Amino acid sequence: MQPAAIPTDRNTDIASTVVGTMRQLGVLGLPRNYEIFYEALTGSNHELSLAVVSLSNRPTQEDLDGIGRAFFPQHHGPAIVEHAREMVANELEDIAALLRSERSHIEKYGRILDETSTGLSNRSLLSQEILQKIAGAMSAATSSTIDHGRQVASTLSEKTAELESVKSKLEEYKRLADTDPLTQLWNRRAFDKEITRIYNSDRGILFNALILADIDHFKDINDRYGHPVGDRFLQIIAEIFQSSVRSDTFVARTGGEEFAFIVEGASEEATCEIAERIRALIEQTPFTSSQTGMNYGTVTVSLGICMASEAENPEDLYAKADRALYRSKVGGRNRVTKHSATAGRAGKGWLLYKKD
Numbered sequence: 001m002q003p004a005a006i007p008t009d010r011n012t013d014i015a016s017t018v019v020g021t022m023r024q025l026g027v028l029g030l031p032r033n034y035e036i037f038y039e040a041l042t043g044s045n046h047e048l049s050l051a052v053v054s055l056s057n058r059p060t061q062e063d064l065d066g067i068g069r070a071f072f073p074q075h076h077g078p079a080i081v082e083h084a085r086e087m088v089a090n091e092l093e094d095i096a097a098l099l100r101s102e103r104s105h106i107e108k109y110g111r112i113l114d115e116t117s118t119g120l121s122n123r124s125l126l127s128q129e130i131l132q133k134i135a136g137a138m139s140a141a142t143s144s145t146i147d148h149g150r151q152v153a154s155t156l157s158e159k160t161a162e163l164e165s166v167k168s169k170l171e172e173y174k175r176l177a178d179t180d181p182l183t184q185l186w187n188r189r190a191f192d193k194e195i196t197r198i199y200n201s202d203r204g205i206l207f208n209a210l211i212l213a214d215i216d217h218f219k220d221i222n223d224r225y226g227h228p229v230g231d232r233f234l235q236i237i238a239e240i241f242q243s244s245v246r247s248d249t250f251v252a253r254t255g256g257e258e259f260a261f262i263v264e265g266a267s268e269e270a271t272c273e274i275a276e277r278i279r280a281l282i283e284q285t286p287f288t289s290s291q292t293g294m295n296y297g298t299v300t301v302s303l304g305i306c307m308a309s310e311a312e313n314p315e316d317l318y319a320k321a322d323r324a325l326y327r328s329k330v331g332g333r334n335r336v337t338k339h340s341a342t343a344g345r346a347g348k349g350w351l352l353y354k355k356d
Contacts, residue, residue, distance in 0.1 A: 183238035300334035
């Protein structure tokens with residue numbers, strides 16, 4: 001397995017660097033601005049870093065909020081929804097104006113038809129010249145109505161495309177709002193919805209399992225090497241998690257160093273094999289700096305498993321899987337524990353457990 005790339009260990013105070021950079025660019029010291037520059041300067045999100053680099057020397061707050069909406073939608077939800085609401089309202093007003101215009105044009109055409117019909121009914125007044133004028137007027141009115149209808153149809157098509165674009169942006173916002181920005185896995189919000197879905201049907205209860213994983217001694221990693229290195233650890237581990245399971249397995253980052261897998265269609269034994277494979281892959285991954293060659297040592301994870309059929313509801317399922325994870329922790333870490341193997345053994349003390 002290829003060594004995991006970890007950033008160079010530096011003693012630079014990232015907080016001071018962020019504040020200094022913001023001050024140099026004339027950026028207001030708002031929490032949402034700090035978040036943007038922190039993520040950009042630590043290099044944990046390459047696309048975000050490029051977006052910040054492309055800013056002018058004196059970026060406006062509007063420019064920064066645009067980046068915030070794109071990369072941190074979970075903090076800009078109301079603004080994104082309000083912006084979409086305004087766009088939809090404007091497009092609908094334009095469509096209503098088009099329809100009013102079309103109605104007026106059709107009513108005008110109808111009056112011409114009525115007048116023509118009245119004139120044709122009075123045969124005593126008809127002459128070739130009058131008939132030619134009537135035919136000319138009808139031809140012009142018909143052509144004008146057809147052209148206007150085509151213009152309205154074309155404009156309505158454009159408006160429909162614009163509304164589809166708004167819909168697409170809202171769907172993308174929904175996806176981003178359910179995504180952890182650091183690891184690109186599903187986040188706790190998405191996990192809560194997915195675990196609830198299990199208990200919406202008997203099939204979900206019979207054919208789903210929950211695996212909880214927690215990185216061992218992660219606080220020590222952050223304290224020793226700094227948060228940028230810790231963030232890179234999380235990204236590498238998330239990539240391993242995602243690539244080591246089937247594409248239909250739901251993988252989420254549910255907390256700082258906590259992850260969850262919802263496995264469908266696997267027995268308890270098969271689920272345990274999945275968890276064991278995940279554990280072994282993490283343990284076997286060399287965590288070294290690609291720049292300095294520094295070896296950060298072995299990283300391990302502890303895991304707990306509970307089958308959905310062993311729990312009464314989502315909360316109970318999570319609690320039992322977490323109890324199994326706790327047994328893995330107190331049993332020496334870097335191991336997998338099934339809830340079925342701990343039933344009746346865990347006392348009240350497990351509730352006091354604080355993950356490292």
